[in-house]
Amino acid sequence: MSTSPDDLALCARVRHGADFTLDVDLRLPGQGVTAVFGSSGCGKTTLLRAVAGLTRPAPGRIVVAGEVWQDDAARIWRPTHQRPLGVVFQEASLFEHLTVQGNLDFGLKRVPAAQRQVSLPHAVDLLGIGHLLGRRPAQLSGGERQRVAIARALATSPRLLLLDEPLAALDAARKAEVLPWFERLARELRTPMLYVTHSLDEVARLADHLLLLKDGRAVAQGPVAGLLARLDIAQSHGDAAGALIDGVVERIEADYQLLHVRFAGGTIQCVHAPGTPLRQPGERVRLRVQARDVSLTLRAAQDTSILNVLPASVTSLVADGPAQTLVALDAGGTPLLARVTRKSADALGLAPGQPVFAQIKGVAVLD
Numbered sequence: 553m554s555t556s557p558d559d560l561a562l563c564a565r566v567r568h569g570a571d572f573t574l575d576v577d578l579r580l581p582g583q584g585v586t587a588v589f590g591s592s593g594c595g596k597t598t599l600l601r602a603v604a605g606l607t608r609p610a611p612g613r614i615v616v617a618g619e620v621w622q623d624d625a626a627r628i629w630r631p632t633h634q635r636p637l638g639v640v641f642q643e644a645s646l647f648e649h650l651t652v653q654g655n656l657d658f659g660l661k662r663v664p665a666a667q668r669q670v671s672l673p674h675a676v677d678l679l680g681i682g683h684l685l686g687r688r689p690a691q692l693s694g695g696e697r698q699r700v701a702i703a704r705a706l707a708t709s710p711r712l713l714l715l716d717e718p719l720a721a722l723d724a725a726r727k728a729e730v731l732p733w734f735e736r737l738a739r740e741l742r743t744p745m746l747y748v749t750h751s752l753d754e755v756a757r758l759a760d761h762l763l764l765l766k767d768g769r770a771v772a773q774g775p776v777a778g779l780l781a782r783l784d785i786a787q788s789h790g791d792a793a794g795a796l797i798d799g800v801v802e803r804i805e806a807d808y809q810l811l812h813v814r815f816a817g818g819t820i821q822c823v824h825a826p827g828t829p830l831r832q833p834g835e836r837v838r839l840r841v842q843a844r845d846v847s848l849t850l851r852a853a854q855d856t857s858i859l860n861v862l863p864a865s866v867t868s869l870v871a872d873g874p875a876q877t878l879v880a881l882d883a884g885g886t887p888l889l890a891r892v893t894r895k896s897a898d899a900l901g902l903a904p905g906q907p908v909f910a911q912i913k914g915v916a917v918l919d
């Protein structure tokens with residue numbers, strides 16, 4: 553991966569008693585959303601706290617966008633209040649006695665005018681909270697509170713945003729309300745984000761890059777699409793295992809409410825999700841194709857109801873329980889996954905390098 557001076561260099565060792573040690577030496581991209589993913593207790597929050605200076609790693613070296621926040625060898629330690637970062641936790645900790653405007657102004661006061669990169673009106677617009685400015689936190693829904701918390705974090709013009717499960721405390725409806733705002737932030741802001749989550753759905757929608765932690769160690773990191781399609785990683789995602797496709801809307805078949813999306817492996821057709829804004833040709837979209845929705849044939853089937861039949865080749869395959877096989881595919885450079893029965897895998901004689909056709913039934917349009 554690139555080693556631009558704008559990358560985040562995170563080298564940290566944090567010991568919690570005898571049972572847990574976070575021990576990472578990472579270089580992460582200095583832009584976009586890096587999802588920090590892993591099971592409960594693997595060290596996600598500990599990593600974020602180390603970056604924020606709330607925990608002091610020993611040893612530690614933390615460099616963000618060329619600024620050294622900690623370097624034990626050079627005896628550099630910046631306390632939290634001297635680190636230009638924004639932090640958003642599960643529960644938005646707003647000042648209850650201040651209005652939303654008062655909360656935002658409070659965030660802004662911490663930053664000298666000359667260092668402000670994100671204006672308050674811009675942050676308010678990005679999060680769509682203009683109509684809430686006169687309210688007190690008690691008069692906000694959970695989703696609105698989180699949007700205010702994020703706007704407040706942004707108003708400080710952070711060099712890095714740390715988001716620790718910002719949607720975890722919300723019910724499904726509130727999550728669905730807030731996610732599009734995050735997507736907008738991810739698209740429009742240059743500020744890099746470290747986004748801790750347990751949710752594969754959030755990873756699929758928001759992340760450019762994925763860092764997988766296990767027992768305090770980084771087990772893998774890389775661009776999200778490639779990593780989610782890796783068999784060893786997909787296996788741990790059970791029924792949710794699937795691949796991501798980044799493509800461009802080629803045309804819209806209005807009569808059938810179908811999008812035709814061009815990507816490196818060809819064109820894929822998917823149903824326009826009801827209730828979402830109509831896509832335009834040329835628009836970039838991310839699609840999710842779950843492994844359970846992909847079947848394989850050796851010849852392209854005719855007279856099938858399945859719209860998407862893509863030429864691909866088998867990259868590798870692995871047993872997924874006693875009865876199923878998870879198959880990694882390459883469709884013109886785009887990784888895909890298929891889950892088939894072990895019996896079918898044997899009947900087709902699936903093996904690495906073999907050309908196949910991937911029949912894709914369901915495709916979700918994510919953004």
Ligand SMILES: Nc1ncnc2c1ncn2[C@@H]1O[C@H](COP(=O)(O)OP(=O)(O)OP(=O)(O)O)[C@@H](O)[C@H]1O
Binds near residue numbers: 594
């Ligand atoms: N202050 C502390 N003192 C002692 N142990 C701690 C402390 N904070 C965390 N731990 C332990 O360190 C390990 C990592 O905790 P951490 O909160 O970083 O995990 P996590 O991946 O964020 O988990 P979750 O997804 O459940 O929030 C856990 O075993 C936890 O019990």
